[in-house]
Amino acid sequence: MLSLPLTDDAELRALEPWQAPEFAAHVAAAREHLMEWLPWGTSAASDEGAAQLLQRYADAQARGEGRILGIWVGGKLMGGVLFRVWEQSRGMCELGVWLAPEAVGRGLVTRASRVMIEWAFRERGIHRVEWRCATGNARSSAVARRLGMTREGVLREAFPLHGVRHDVELWAILASEWPTRR
Numbered sequence: 001m002l003s004l005p006l007t008d009d010a011e012l013r014a015l016e017p018w019q020a021p022e023f024a025a026h027v028a029a030a031r032e033h034l035m036e037w038l039p040w041g042t043s044a045a046s047d048e049g050a051a052q053l054l055q056r057y058a059d060a061q062a063r064g065e066g067r068i069l070g071i072w073v074g075g076k077l078m079g080g081v082l083f084r085v086w087e088q089s090r091g092m093c094e095l096g097v098w099l100a101p102e103a104v105g106r107g108l109v110t111r112a113s114r115v116m117i118e119w120a121f122r123e124r125g126i127h128r129v130e131w132r133c134a135t136g137n138a139r140s141s142a143v144a145r146r147l148g149m150t151r152e153g154v155l156r157e158a159f160p161l162h163g164v165r166h167d168v169e170l171w172a173i174l175a176s177e178w179p180t181r182r
């Protein structure tokens, strides 16, 4: 299995449609934590919903327009990183992340995000990596800050979730900033 070590016991690996049952079980176990900020925190908790989400990313990856990787800790799927949006012609993409609550606070997502950003800039020639999070999602904005991103503004009431519209912080880092800020 192709894998990239993040720490002594954590690794970053491809997350593919055949792993839907494992992904669904992970999302179901972390549902309360994930659904607070992720639209798929509920839908991907079933085998069918997980398979649909992973297939969407597999199709996007085949077109060169997206990617999802999982973070395994001690052999158990505990989170991941993904390119939710990929616009090669405009040189832009958007990174997203999640973790099971037990895996929070160890720097796993910051490490995995660095791998993703490095790949986007160096291998794919992307110019700008974006990060969007609800203004109330302090842990998410802390990751963007830790990655050296700039908070560029707030998209007012841009994110409807469970019947509430949240303001969204837009963060980004440019390829020219990456070597110095990483």
Ligand SMILES: CC(C)(COP(=O)(O)OP(=O)(O)OC[C@H]1O[C@@H](n2cnc3c(N)ncnc32)[C@H](O)[C@@H]1OP(=O)(O)O)[C@@H](O)C(=O)NCCC(=O)NCCS
Pocket: 033, 034, 037, 038, 096, 097, 098, 099, 100, 103, 104, 105, 106, 107, 108, 109, 110, 111, 132, 133, 134, 137, 139, 140, 142, 143, 146
């Ligand atoms: C967003 C989310 C992934 C952030 O998780 P996180 O664990 O805070 O982020 P990281 O993995 O980067 O870890 C950072 C924490 O590990 C600590 N840490 C330890 N070693 C570290 C290292 N080598 N490098 C960076 N941070 C390290 C940091 O101090 C920080 O802890 P603190 O906030 O208590 O100070 C998590 O809160 C989550 O899954 N939320 C629900 C889903 C979600 O909101 N997704 C984003 C939608 S926009």
